[in-house]
Amino acid sequence: MSDTGGEVQTHTVRLELVDEPGELLRALEPISEAGGNLLSIYHERGNLTPRGHIPVEVDISCAPTRFETIVESLREAGVNVVQAGSERYDEELVVILVGHLVDTDLSDTLKQIESCADASLTDLSLSAPRGRDETSSARLRLKTRSGTNGDALAKLQEIAADKELQVIQPLTEASQ
Amino acid sequence: MSGARLCVLGAGAVGRSVVELAEEYGHTVTAVADSSSAVVDPDGVDAEAVLQRKSDEGVVGEADPDDAVGGAYDVLVEATPTTLGDAEPGFSHVKQGLERDKHVVLANKGPVAERYGELRELEADSEGKIRFEATVGGAIPILSTIEDFGPTHITAARGVLNGTANFILSRMAAEGLDYEHVLAEAQDLGVAEADPTFDVEGIDAALKFVILSNVLADGDQEFTLEDAVVDGITDIPGTALDLAAEDGRTIRLIGESTPEGVSVGPRLVPADGPLSVTGTLNIVQLETTHAGRLNISGRGAGGPETATAVLSDVSRLVD
Numbered sequence: 001m002s003d004t005g006g007e008v009q010t011h012t013v014r015l016e017l018v019d020e021p022g023e024l025l026r027a028l029e030p031i032s033e034a035g036g037n038l039l040s041i042y043h044e045r046g047n048l049t050p051r052g053h054i055p056v057e058v059d060i061s062c063a064p065t066r067f068e069t070i071v072e073s074l075r076e077a078g079v080n081v082v083q084a085g086s087e088r089y090d091e092e093l094v095v096i097l098v099g100h101l102v103d104t105d106l107s108d109t110l111k112q113i114e115s116c117a118d119a120s121l122t123d124l125s126l127s128a129p130r131g132r133d134e135t136s137s138a139r140l141r142l143k144t145r146s147g148t149n150g151d152a153l154a155k156l157q158e159i160a161a162d163k164e165l166q167v168i169q170p171l172t173e174a175s176q
Numbered sequence: 177m178s179g180a181r182l183c184v185l186g187a188g189a190v191g192r193s194v195v196e197l198a199e200e201y202g203h204t205v206t207a208v209a210d211s212s213s214a215v216v217d218p219d220g221v222d223a224e225a226v227l228q229r230k231s232d233e234g235v236v237g238e239a240d241p242d243d244a245v246g247g248a249y250d251v252l253v254e255a256t257p258t259t260l261g262d263a264e265p266g267f268s269h270v271k272q273g274l275e276r277d278k279h280v281v282l283a284n285k286g287p288v289a290e291r292y293g294e295l296r297e298l299e300a301d302s303e304g305k306i307r308f309e310a311t312v313g314g315a316i317p318i319l320s321t322i323e324d325f326g327p328t329h330i331t332a333a334r335g336v337l338n339g340t341a342n343f344i345l346s347r348m349a350a351e352g353l354d355y356e357h358v359l360a361e362a363q364d365l366g367v368a369e370a371d372p373t374f375d376v377e378g379i380d381a382a383l384k385f386v387i388l389s390n391v392l393a394d395g396d397q398e399f400t401l402e403d404a405v406v407d408g409i410t411d412i413p414g415t416a417l418d419l420a421a422e423d424g425r426t427i428r429l430i431g432e433s434t435p436e437g438v439s440v441g442p443r444l445v446p447a448d449g450p451l452s453v454t455g456t457l458n459i460v461q462l463e464t465t466h467a468g469r470l471n472i473s474g475r476g477a478g479g480p481e482t483a484t485a486v487l488s489d490v491s492r493l494v495d
Binding site: 098 | 430450
């Protein structure tokens with residue numbers, strides 16, 4: 001039985017800071033206090049959010065459970081956390097499609113996914129080593145709106161079923 | 177610990193290991209039966225002699241299997257092969273034991289996955305109780321952990337509960353080999369059976385997650401294999417694993433159980449995450465209401481491993 005909170009992973013937190021002296025330091029303190037290992041800080045000075053704040057992206061390595069503590073303590077310290085792990089506004093969905101991708105018109109498949117599943121394709125990787133007669137695989141990276149991954153996956157399954165393609169999907173919702 | 181008298185039905189890998197290890201746990205085997213023969217001795221059978229006879233002659237003794245079920249014992253151990261649908265003859269064995277007010281410990285998934293409601297009704301009318309830790313994840317204490325927390329404090333269970341499928345997927349990913357190659361290797365190693373259908377089509381994993389859902393639903397709803405959405409791993413090409421690996425992920429046959437439903441299928445998981453166990457290992461994650469996530473992993477199959485779960489159940493029933 002494991003109670004270590006899982007393997008150490010890299011997590012990204014997006015913060016919005018008020019443009020005042022000391023704000024960045026104030027935001028970073030709770031991270032180190034909670035035992036997070038700071039990997040990088042991307043301070044987009046000069047690039048203001050619509051609310052007039054400065055976006056900052058922080059990469060932290062720590063165990064998933066510790067990450068939850070960090071996000072909580074940031075919020076308790078009054079830091080504006082706009083994205084943390086699965087709470088991102090722009091969610092990412094990675095799936096692998098398997099089947100006769102080329103014969104079933106891959107570009108049409110992708111078009112359908114973008115229009116019906118309300119997702120935008122950001123990356124495609126196709127592997128079809130045996131030519132067009134055999135089964136091939138494609139990895140799709142999609143951006144979806146926050147909280148809509150489940151719906152997007154359901155649509156994707158429908159589209160794939162029509163073309164007899166198999167969808168290898170990630171675990172859903174809070175399960176990652 | 178007070179010893180129990182055991183009647184062991186089924187002389188496959190699990191049944192044989194129960195017979196072999198019972199004494200170490202302070203219990204006495206008073207009857208053993210396979211599908212055609214039985215040995216009964218109220219003072220305790222000679223475990224070594226029975227196992228030797230099974231391996232030499234294919235029978236466990238001179239008696240009739242019915243004599244074993246009707247004999248003197250405290251706990252019936254149902255370790256006959258898992259069957260689907262009516263789950264016979266396992267279901268009838270359990271029924272006979274409960275009707276005689278005996279405790280029953282199952283290693284056979286069939287009755288618990290396919291006829292859970294009926295089992296619980298029979299149990300309610302009996303002085304005997306049923307336990308079935310061995311049906312889910314071999315030696316891993318999954319059901320007793322759920323019992324300790326209380327089913328209402330567990331919102332979901334997910335994970336890898338088929339060592340054969342996990343072995344094949346992890347070998348495919350590590351070696352860049354195709355399904356057919358790795359399956360043949362798994363069969364040579366004895367990791368996969370000659371007919372691997374149950375394992376690679378996800379049926380074995382689905383039965384275990386159906387049992388988990390039955391336990392999590394705690395009587396509010398009953399599930400059978402028919403209610404599960406099941407996909408296997410036979411159509412996964414090596415290229416899919418390559419694409420997953422390029423993205424820091426891998427593919428595992430993952431089951432998910434909630435009080436509302438059951439699904440099993442190949443899923444993308446982080447390559448370095450807790451669910452991407454390698455080889456024949458199993459893992460289950462339990463989502464708890466107040467204590468976050470529990471990861472429990474270990475050996476999910478094998479004679480001595482599964483017998484360990486059976487004998488722990490026996491001890492819980494008679495202590």
